[in-house]
Amino acid sequence: MARIERGHCFCGAVMAVMEGEPFWICFDHDDDCRRATGGPMTIWIGYRPHQVELTAGKPKTFSKTKGVIRSFCADCGTSIFYADEGLRDELYVSIGFMDAPERFPPQAQAYWDMHLPFINMADGLPRVDGYTRRRDPALGNPRER
Template sequence: MSRVERGACFWGAIEAEAVGKPFGINWDHDQDCRKAIGSPMMIWIGYRSEQLICTAGQPKTFSKTRGVTRSFCGDCGSCISYQDAGLPSEIYLCIAFMDAPERFEPSAHGNWEERLLFVEMSDRLPREARYTRPRQPALGLPRDR
């Protein structure tokens, strides 16, 4: 039997299921995500697009950076996901969207060079200066678009 994780926005208007194991879970410390979600850092859970099934509602989307689409609940504003055209067929769910966030332990820190210096992390996870996953070279990195 496949792993099934459920998530919902704060209001409950948007619900989804993620089927199977995520391919990656990481802390993200970049300024772009901080601004978009209103938090000093984020934990993103990476799934293949076909693993995600929206079971209720339809999130709203926006894009400030070419090739990057973020989704959120239009009723309560909860962050739901992040997609980057440089990472085709991948979707990253916000850990706060998940009903059981404790089941998603991060394995790395991304964008460590952009971290807020007053936030101390005592774990021994790898710290990547920039992104934890390579993007398609033709698109470049989101910060350079």
């Protein structure tokens, strides 16, 4: 039986079901994500788009960064998805959207060089100064935006 996970926004207007194992789970310290989510960092859970099904509502989308589309609840503002043209066939779900976030231990720290100086983590995870996934370089990175 395939793994089934569920998520919903703070107000419950947007809900989704994720089926199967995520392929990647990562802390993200870059300033784009920090501003978009309103936190000092976030954790993104990577699924293939076909693994994710909206079951209620429709998120609003926003794009400030070339190739990146962020989704959030238009009513309560919960960050939901991150889609990136430079990461084809990958859809990232915000850990704050998940009903059981404790079931998604991260595998790495992305953009560690941009982490806030008061964040000290002794988790032993690899620290990468940029994306942890191979991304189309034509779309740039947070330092260039």
